[in-house]
Amino acid sequence: KSAKDRVRVTAQLVDAIRGTVVWSGRYMKTVDDLLALEDTITAQIAHSLDIRITHGTRRSSGGTDQLEAWNAYVEGQNAYRVFTRAGNIRARNHFRRALELDPDYAEAMVALAHTRLLGLFETPAEEWAHALAEIAQLKDRAKQIAPRMPRLIELRSLIALTEGDLDRALSEAETMARLDPNGAESHYTLGRMRFFAEQYERAIDSLRTATRINPHHSAPYASHEAFAHLALGQNDAAIDVLESVAVQWPDYGPAHAYLAIAYQLAERFADAREQVALMPRISPPEVTVRSLELRFSPMQDRETANRIVNAARQAGIPD
DSSP states (O other): OOOGGGEEEEEEEEEETTEEEEEEEEEEGGGGGHHHHHHHHHHHHHHHHHHOOSSSSSSGGBBBBHHHHHHHHHHHHHHHHOSSHHHHHHHHHHHHHHHHHEEEEEEEHHHHHHHHHHHHGGGGGGGGHHHHHHHHHHHHHHHOOOOTTTHHHHHHHHHHHHHOOOHHHHHHHHHHHHOTTOOOOHHHHHHHHHHHHTOOOHHHHHHHEEEEEEEEHHHHHHHHHHHHHHHOOOOOHHHHHHHHHHOOTTOOTTTHHHHHHHHHTTTTTHHHHHHHHHHHSSSSOOOOHHHHHHHTOSSSSHHHHHHHHHHHHHHTTTO
């Protein structure tokens, strides 16, 4: 082919925290080869960094060396981060697929357990024992493979929260943040536990750190920050955060419900009703008064928890 049919591509992998180039590569490809270039770059990054496809550097990190399993895991994470019922079900199927391809993929075990925990809010009480048993089994299997994996520690923190042991939940989150100080999920987990422990200013700091590390998946980080502002009586700050979430992540299921709560607490009642009306246009209601009661049940600050739930009810969020 002639020179005009060829394209030069330069790719870099940059550490977003330190601002340093971790890997770079240069390619000369024909136009017809461009569709395959992404796979080539992914494979060469993995080879150059001597990684096992996922976050760690060896099997003991909880990762996998099977590309199809990793692809299923990534698809699951993308579905999970939408935080809707349908997204959670899709994520669960992807994580199960990853484990079919690699039964020792500890990160997929933990991710699957997370989908089960998220689904507890919509699981009938008589089925909780079965769901919790599966979560415990996944946790124990992952622990045998990668006992210091940060997401496993996050799972332990969330399990402790579900069991009503807030002190242990906060302690596990602090451990996770120490082990993985550059991980967005570490600071997100710590921020959530600080919120439940009535440490609202510190929660905001942690959640903003999570957003700074990973702005591309920060809708839940920002949403929890907004609730910390509401707890502090900073309604306008919460509204600013949530309005930004609704614009930047229009597919984020809870956005309109959370914004309705903030408007209700700010006595902007018409705006609150408008947000509730938008909820079923995006998807079936993913946030209900009952789910909010469960979600905020671990809070030490019962007055704030009740205020949030009552605002949801008054705004017209369904029971």
